Amino acid sequence: MDPCTSPDIPAGFHPLQAGGGFMAFNGPLYLRHQGDDVRFGLRVEPRHCNPMGNLHGGMMASFCDMLLPLSVHRKGAGLGQRFLPTISLQIDYLAPAPLGCWIEGTAELLRATRTLVFAQGLVTADGEPCARASGVFKIGPEMPTELAG
Structure with missing residues (x-):
C-alpha cells in the first residue's frame, strides 16, 4: 500500500x-x-515499543530530536539548509503513547543567535499531550542538497 x-x-x-x-x-x-x-x-509500531506496549522513551527522544531541528528548518529564515546538531535536548514525558497510536509533534523556533538555535515542541498521542521537548542546536555547515530534509 502507498504510505x-x-x-x-x-x-x-x-x-x-x-x-x-x-x-x-x-x-x-x-x-x-x-x-x-x-x-x-509517527505511527507507533511494535518495534517502537517498550515491554509495556508503549512507545519507548528512547524512540520518543529520537522523534523529538528530529522534530525540533527539522521544524526550525522550515520556520527559520536562513536555517533551512544548515545542519543543526544537538547540543542539549530535554524531554518531559507527560503520558504514555500506546502501540498503534499516532504521535504528532509541533515545534517553534524560540530564538536564533549567530551560532545557536533554541526551540521547543509538544508531542501528542492520538491528540493527547504525551511529551514536551526543548533543545539547543548548533548552527552548523550547509548540508548537501541531497541530505536537506
Whole structure:
C-alpha cells in the first residue's frame, strides 16, 4: 500500500526523507507542511515499543530530536539548509503513547543567535499531550542538497 494514502496515516502527511540511516530504520517519520503549520508524525509500531506496549522513551527522544531541528528548518529564515546538531535536548514525558497510536509533534523556533538555535515542541498521542521537548542546536555547515530534509 502507498504510505501516502494509507488509512493509518492522517491526510496531508507524507513520508519524510531525512535523518539518514538511523531514521530510515527506526521511522518512518511523516511531515505535513502547510504554510506556517509544520507537523511531524509517527505511527507507533511494535518495534517502537517498550515491554509495556508503549512507545519507548528512547524512540520518543529520537522523534523529538528530529522534530525540533527539522521544524526550525522550515520556520527559520536562513536555517533551512544548515545542519543543526544537538547540543542539549530535554524531554518531559507527560503520558504514555500506546502501540498503534499516532504521535504528532509541533515545534517553534524560540530564538536564533549567530551560532545557536533554541526551540521547543509538544508531542501528542492520538491528540493527547504525551511529551514536551526543548533543545539547543548548533548552527552548523550547509548540508548537501541531497541530505536537506
